[in-house]
Amino acid sequence: MYLGLDLGTSGLKGVVIDDAQKIVAEATAPLTVSRPHEGWSEQSPADWIVAAETVLNAIPARIRAAIRGIGLSGQMHGAVLLDRADDVLRPCILWNDTRAHEEAAALDANPVFRRLTGNIVFPGFTAPKLLWVKSHEPAQFNRVARVLLPKDYLRLWLTGEHVAEMSDAAGTSWLDTGKRDWSDELLAATGLDRGAMPRLVEGSDRSGILRPELADRFGLPKGVVVAGGAGDNAAAGIGVGVVKAGQAFVSLGTSGVLFAANEGYRPAPATAVHTFCHALPGKWHQMGVILAATDALNWFARIAGSASADLTEGLGGLKPPGKARFLPYLGGERTPLNDASIRGAFIGLEHDTDRNAATRAVLEGVTFAIRDCRDALAATGTKIDRLLAVGGGSKSDYWLSAIATALGTPISVPVAGDYGGAFGAARLAIMATTGAGAEIATPPSIAKTIDPVAALTGAFDEGHARFRAAATAIKGLT
Template sequence: MLYIGVDLGTSSVKLLLMDESGDIKSIVTREYPLYFPQPGWSEQNPEDWFSALTDGIKELTKDCDKTTVDGISFSGQMHGMVILDEEDKVIRPAILWNDGRTQAECDYLNNEIGRDKISAYTGNMALTGFTAPKLLWVKKHEPENFAKIKKVMLPKDYAAYCLSGVHCTDVSDASGMLLLDVKNKCWSKEMLDIIGLKEEQLAKVYESYEVVGTLKKDIAKELGLPESVKVIAGGGDQAVAAVGTGTVGEGMCNVSLGTSGVVFIASKEYAEVDQNALHVFAHADGKYHFMGVMLSAAASNKWWQDEIIGTKEYKKEEAAITKLGDNNVYFLPYLMGERTPHNNPNARGTFIGMTMDTTRADMTQAMLEGVAFALRDSFEITKKLGVNIDRIRINGGGAKSPLWCKIIADVLNVKVDKINSAEGPAFGAAILAAVGCGKYASVEEAAGKLIKVIETTEQDPVIVAKYNKKYDIFKDLYPTLKTMFDRIAE
């Protein structure tokens, strides 16, 4: 049988066709527009997503036996607000995860309602990307639209609805709405009261691997697929990407070294995190996960090499680095502010410790180390939760650098594994489809059978000890400079 994984991203939808053994048969990508009606605003037309999705499915399955397609599931950009009226028509363009218009609403939730209360209700604090502040914004600025709301949905859930006719969501994606009681995996009555919604205005909540329905008759006919094709709930992009890297089960950890950096830690149990320093969300494997996000990971490398020293020869620059653990230059990678653990948009990128004998290689090394130290900030928080991590899986563009993987292994004191798949979210969605269709008994079983480690970078105890001393200095730099960052931002 064949399974379709859909990764509904911000700029495009990526579709993947996988067989029972995990072999990828086809990959198709379709782009769609992104709109910026005002500075700091970011919107999309949900109908564009579904048009790209149906066109992509036709292309994806054109050369296969369509009768063998058994299920379809999703990874989706999180937090986006899709609102439907009584006829299930889209009321206004979707407000996306990277839209920054809701700072006043977040201040209201965190400061007037109270961060402690919001966290008690949902496990998280209000951030501008989340869905609940967007609803408050619509309520204040577009009351006529707020009054029309019959259903509130997330981006991938709108696509699932268009395929199946079922208003659904899943626990992992819903965790990022600031409307879900994450611990108990149900809608928070207290949050609904604060926003001014009723529970029937939200979709039914499923686990990510559960079947929500099958293809509608007209959709099946249009796609040339059987009506029996199962639609599986899917999950938020980071949770499903974690499934695609096999980061499921207690203590499994994945580091995504993309434009931003994500530390994703699977956990069988829910736990509250002091000061909301990490996100606490439900996981697509049926359990929970902690997530730390730094905003400039590989972006720091690109900025330094492309814009500052003016080179595209990254390997050549890295080849000049020869003294791991012995560099006295430090870099704070806060080029776009920082989320974990500081939640401070005023934080700034900073080099410190240069002397007359500091070299270009020292600066490049400091940049790579600074990102690794910032990732360690998330690890230090998880240690306080009693989570012991001795190895991680790594993906993203930065993971292509053997030197950076080595630095991360030594800074975090972990083994760093690379796996046999680089497809992340779309592959994870296909795995969820296979689990939902009964091919595997659990997400953990499927990941164990389909995902294999192909390369491991081990830490050096001598360098680990040196980096421990360096980290003790790094972690004191931000609190020392915070007041200056705020003054600069003013």
């Protein structure tokens, strides 16, 4: 048996698979986000440990006793600051926190960052957060002995080791992404050195062994291997078998991601596309990222006083984009805008705009933002031959039909099951424990494929053009 733990923003999920990769147990524990100021987003790492304990205790004892390996997946970019005793100095600043936008711009103005990392320094990345702490909380910064990413704090609890892996480390702005190693030059630019960084491994490598006292406490065998694991999207790529060039998936979760695998390192930071290491040796991936996907729908659902699923169920077949337009920039945007201050908007509302029309506008706004990501990826030369859909938003056929039509690409939906970060982490645990390679990361069986609606292709092209015009106008106002 192999356990995958996925530390998300809203909860921690555990999935156990057997040697045939069949899910035999799963459990979740909720997490909350603190937003003490506008643009801030924080969590207490202590809550992650409580959540992990909850998940482990919820797995049947007979299954825990058969676990041979553990893989880790998690939200990226978070800054967990530790002192010399490994005590947490302050709440973790999360991926969707934009307070460090000025620090990010300052680092990004130094051309060495884009040259070595292959990426823009986004406000949500880890390095600018350290500069913010240095400027605003100098006493805490002076006590920093180690910086960990969120899932790697779980690893410290599990193994006692300070270890990170390539896919997550690539989102810090401290990794030389082509060389797959920390950059001393980039670390020095933020007042750190290599001694503050965890040891690096590949996602499919062993990173440590479960501490004996935890094995005894939770009824796990001695010597359980803990794999390097992956950042959440790279782990999802392993889970759905997106590991070769031409393969891609669209994730409709809290954020939205268009993720494409690459055989080589092909950075294009000017496009605001993320170019990161994949979770397997010698592989990279690219992502277009939007900060609000289902988060945008859930926001509108709260305003409408309805569950998000109820909003989408009554929409019927795909319709041409209407006059009402929605810009999903509720907390800034990454690809392709790289703008922490831009905010969302409804445009073109009229007397005939009812709840269904507004719901369609929200879905279309996220759809067009994902098309922006596709266009940015295409500008780098990345080609998408196969596209899978994952995440909670993929349950809406209307939404997937809109995305397929806007992108001109069929979208395959896996059979019922969870092929996300926890499943991918469990697959990496198999690799680290048994020495198996990328052949473990096979694509899932497909339940259905949603084709573009050819008759509406032109209407969605026109809708996207109106969306871009509205985004340009809003960008000038914020």
